[in-house]
Amino acid sequence: MNKQAFHEELQRVLSDNLLSEIDAHVEQWYDSRQQIVQYISALEKKEQNFRESLSSTLRALQKLLAEESAKQLTQKYQSAVDEVAEQFPANIKWQQGKERFVVQDGDSLYVAMAKRVKHAVQSVPENWQQAVPLQGIVRYHLLEADIIVGWHQQLQRIQLQMISEVEDQLVARTSAEEEIMVEEWVALAEKLEKKLKEGKEQVTQTVADDIDRLESEIKEAAERTGTIERRSAYYREARIGYRSKEVDQKLQSQGDSWSQAQKLLYGRTELISEFYNLHQDIVDRCSTFSDDLQSYFADVIINPLNELQELLQGDKQETSAKQVSQLKPKLMKLVDEQMSNRLRKEIEQQVFARKVEHFFDDLLLRANQTSQQGTLLYDIDLQENPPKLDHQSIDWRLLVVRSIREQVVNAVEPLKEQYAEFISELLEDIHDISSVIDVNLDSAIPVEENSQKEQKAEAQEAASEALQRLNKIVEDIQSRSVEKHREIMNTIAEGHTSFTQLLLGIVHEGDRNELQLLNAKYKAKETTKGWQTVVQSRMARVQDQLALWSRFGWRKIKTVVETVALFLGFMKKEIQETKRADIATYLSDTDQKMRELPYIYQRLFNFDAVADQRFYVQLLDSSGIIKKAYEKWQQSFPATLAVVGEKGSGKSTFLNLTIESEITGSKTIHITLQDTIWSEQQLVELLADELDISGVKSIQEIVEKITGWSDHKVVCIENIQNCFVRNLNGYEAIEKFCYLISETKNQVFWIASCSRYAWRFLDKTVQLSEYFSHFTTTDVLDATQIKRVILNRHRSSGYTLHFEADNETTKSRSYLKLMDDEDKEQKYLQEDYFEKLTELAEGNASVAMIFWIRSIRKFDDRCCYIQPLEVTSLEMIEDLNPQVLFTLAAFVLHDTLTDEQLSMVSHTTKEKSRLMINRLQSRGLLVEKEGMYAINHLMYRQIIRVLKERNIIHLV
Incomplete structure (x- = not known):
């Protein structure tokens, strides 16, 4: 292959193999981004479910960010370079060209002298040849890392602009306090499409220009290599390998930096999208509250005033004694019975205050649905390659809640008192109206009936003037009422605007100072201390060091003695009592505490509410145990699971959340034993109904039905402590249930929950634990x-x-x-x-x-x-007699009992059991729900402690 053939072949393979491969990669890259643009453009057709569509678009963009674009580009480029190099021989010899004998600008002194010597001896009949390693030259010069990094940066910058444009659009619409206009997103799609097209053309041209330059470099290098200007060994394999590695490393480093920057920027965009949704929800709630408040104002104030005004305006021209006598009762009834009574009721019930509290609660509960964490970006320079930015993690949910409280709740809070004052003033005005009606109209009636014509005229004029004065008073009250409503809504709107601007300033503009200022407002106390405190603290450190030698020895000895005593049973670790109280005081104090809590706090710590997954905390291995048991059962191992814990320890919550997340592929049947049962017939009726099995009269028949099922199922049965009564004849149901589990555990994955103390008792009586292969607890949180x-x-x-x-x-x-x-x-x-x-x-x-x-x-x-x-320490519990304590132990054991069931447990008459329940309920130890009785949850720990101290809980 001569030089001319090499030049032609090089141009061809660079165009066909390398340039086409890079162009195809760029084309594919832009096509995937063009898909995002199409999603944005399609938002115009999805106005009804805009939020979901926008969220899907952002997820698609996030998926693109997860691509390892730098690695893909490197692999494709390296592969194309190998293909290009393989088109040429590894080594070839050429006759050196004349230019290799002529000194050129840029030649070193050594090269220039060597060329002169070569030129002098050129007439010697010896061929001047050069050994050219073509493959090495091609590989070496094509593996130029800076060129590939430049292409990658151009592609990433376009992607960065897409993220920024979407974020700016969200910020603009959020700041505008308006619904997103889908037409604007269509315009954004057109803008992005134009940028993509321009970017694609720019990248394609850059790639072509760079490859042309590399082609010239390769040709020049091939001419010089193997001469005195450059040795052939320059292109040894080690150097080429290092250059290839350099390409990988630089692209990987650049790719990681760009990926991190874009993911952080996308995270901010996603956070702003979430904030926009929150913003719109707050707008909706404010609108609903405004409508509700306007309707409330209308019912309480405006409509009665309008009705009063109609009566006044309708009769102010006719003021004869007859008309006045007919008008007065109507006016007095409207003013006294409707308006005054309604306003008194409003003052007593504080309706407006409760509406505002519910409005605040709605806002804060919605704020609690935001993400727990977010990222604040600051000191951003997007013009750098890759972009430079600093970031810190922020508690986003807490920030949102605090901002709502600071900007909205605290701004509106004073209006509750102002409104109460307004209603009181309004009630006084209504009383004045009542007095005016009563005095003025009442005095006009006898004057007209018994006086002469002139006196009648004066009386009519007095009545007319009274009606006019009343009308002006009513108009003034109407005006003040409308103004009060406007003031309330303006305050809420201003607070919402401040809230929006504050959070956009923090998140979008990276205002760390505003964030620090907001956090500073929530410091409970001043952090600076007085000199006395500082001295006291430092003296304590000095004393601690001085006394360390004496304390160490004594405490070490004391610790060893206590440990040995505890181990041998001579001592028992006890919780020190700090207060003694009777039950009524304890319950009253607890109820008072709950009532004094802020409304949002009452909702968050509501014991009767369904547990929120965001607040749920489980034992580390609990979900793993249920997953492992389920997997073994799927592998034909007869696995069963028991979940044990004290009352209120979260057994139901654990099962609901874990079954939903860990158990898939099998139908799940959930059964809850609300009432206590003890016979086989009761158990059969319950299971037949829940498992949708008909025509069975015994557990054996249910076993036969289940073994005939074509598909396997998961059955979760809660509260099996309600499946027996501690009586000689009260264990039939639990024994049959254990038999059912043992006979059907291949067809059914059985999950059962039980209270801790009932589990211990049943394990001793019917060996309950032997029927369950896996076991977990929910009441041993650290x-x-x-x-x-x-x-x-x-x-x-x-x-x-x-x-x-x-x-x-x-x-x-x-x-x-x-x-x-x-x-x-x-x-x-x-x-x-x-x-x-x-x-x-x-x-x-x-x-x-x-x-x-x-x-x-x-x-x-x-x-x-x-x-x-x-x-x-509750004195009334500690002073209870053994009979009462054993009754309480029965409720701990069974969870819920009726008077009849208690009589079976205690072997007494139903009347005595009923009397005992009434006594315990009146003391606040038991509570009733749908005919069943259970221990008051507020008293549970104190009762358990006393029963343990008396060793009664171990005897049940």
């Missing part, structure tokens, strides 16, 4: 998990926390050393509080929430103050 249970809910309220120290803690040197640093002080108190709370609640989440509520000392507009944990 301090970290209990902390998450509480704080997951609390953070959604938007309030900050301030923990207070008790007397014992304030004397602790560990605490004193931290007093000059509030953050460390609060962290110490928080950890200490939750350690004690976990010990007191014994890992039970519901019980922990009750004690948390009782620990709240007060709320202000920003902060919740938590007083030291209080361990209350």
Whole structure:
């Protein structure tokens, strides 16, 4: 292959193999981005479900960001380079050209002298040849990392512009306080399509120009290689391999940097999209609240005033004694019975205040549906390649809740008092109207009836003037009412606007100062300490060091002694009581605490509400156990699962959430034993109904039906502690249930939940645990998990926390050393509080929430103050006689009982059982629900503690 043939072949293969491959990659890259543009353009046709369509478009864009575009480009380019190089021989010899003997500008001194020598001896009859490693030259010069990096940067910059344009569109519409106009998104699609087209042409031209330049470099290198200007060894394999590796590394580094930057920018866009949806929902709620408020104003104030005005205007021209006597009762009835009574009712029931509270609650609950975390971008420079930006994680949900509270709730809160004052003033005006009607019209009637013509005229004129004055008063009240409604809605609108601008400034513009200012407002106390506190803290550190040698030895000895004593049973670790109270006081205090909580806090800590998945905390291995058991059952292993925990420990929540997430591919039947049963017939009726099996009269027949099922099923049965009664004849149902499980566990994956104390009892009586291959608990949460249970809910309220120290803690040197640093002080108190709370609640989440509520000392507009944990000993429980305690133990064991069932358990008459239940219910120890009785959840932990101390709980 001569030089001319090489040049022609090089031009051909670069065009056919390399350029075409890169053009195809660029074409494919732009086609996938063009698809996003089409999605945006199609939003015009999806106005009804715009949010879902926009969300789908953003997900499609996110999927493109996940592509390893740099790696794909590198692989395709390297492969194309190999194909190009293989078209040429590895080595070839050419006759050196004349230009290799002529000194040229840019030649080094050595090369110039060598060329002169070559030129002098050129007449010697010896052929001057050059050995050219063509493949090495082609590979080396085509593997230029900076060129490929430049192509990649051009592609990524177009993608970056797409993200920025979508985000700017969302910000513009959110700031405009208007619904998104789909026509604007069509215009955006057209703009993006134009940018894609221009970008594609630019990239394609850049690629062509770069490959032309590389072609010239390769030709020039082929001419010089193998001469005195450049040795053939220059293109050795090691150097080419290093250059190839350099391409991979540079592209990988650039790709990672671009990918991180774009993912962060996309995350911000997604956050702004979520914020726009929140913004629109708030607009809708404000509109609904405005309509509701306007309707309320109309019913309470405007309509009665209009009716009063119609009566006044209709009769102000006719003021004879007859007309006045007919008009007065109508006016008095309207004013006294309708208007005055309605306004008094409004003042008593605080209807407006409750409407505002519900409005706030709706806003905050909607805010709690936002993402937990977000990313704040700041110090952004998008012109760099790759873009430079700093970022930090922010608690997005907490930020949204706080901003709503700061900008909307706190702005509207004073209006409740102002409205109450307005209603009171309005009621006084109505009383004045009533007095005017009563005095003026009443005095005009006898004057007209008994006087002369002139006196009648004066009386008529007086009555007419009275009606005119009344009409002016009514018009003034109407005007003030309309203005009050306008003031309320304007305040809400201004607060909403401030809220929107604040969060857009933080998220879109990266205003860290505003974020820090907002967080600073929620500091519970000033962080600067007085000099006395600082001195006290430092002295405590010094004393701690000085006393360390003496304390260490004593505490070490004391710890060893206590450990040995505990191990041998001579000591028992007890929770120290801090207060004694009777049951009525305890329940009253707890109810009072609940009523004093902010409305949003009551909703978040509602014990009767269905658990929210966002706030649920489970044991680390619980879901893994149920997944493992289910997988084994699917593999024909007869697996069964038992879920055990105390009352209120979250067994139902765990099953509902875990079954939904972990069990797929099988039909699931959920059965809950609400009432206590103990006979086979009762069990058969329940299962036949729930499993949709007809014509069966015994468990054996149900077994035969189940074994005949064509498909396998999952059956979850909750509360099997309600499947027996502690009586000689009360175990038939639980025994038959165990038989059913053992005979059908190949066809059915059985899941059963049971209370902890019933499980222990049944395991001793019917060996219940032998029928379950897998076992998990829900009531042994540690301090970290209990902390998450509480704080997951609390953070959604938007309030900050301030923990207070008790007397014992304030004397602790560990605490004193931290007093000059509030953050460390609060962290110490928080950890200490939750350690004690976990010990007191014994890992039970519901019980922990009750004690948390009782620990709240007060709320202000920003902060919740938590007083030291209080361990209350209930005197009435401790003073109860053994018969009552054994009755309470029966309720712990069975969960729910009727008077008849209690009589079976206690072997007494139904009348005595009924009397016992009434006594316990009147004391607040039992609660009734649909004819069934159970232990009051507020008293559960205290009752369990007393029963354990008396060793009764172990005897049941």
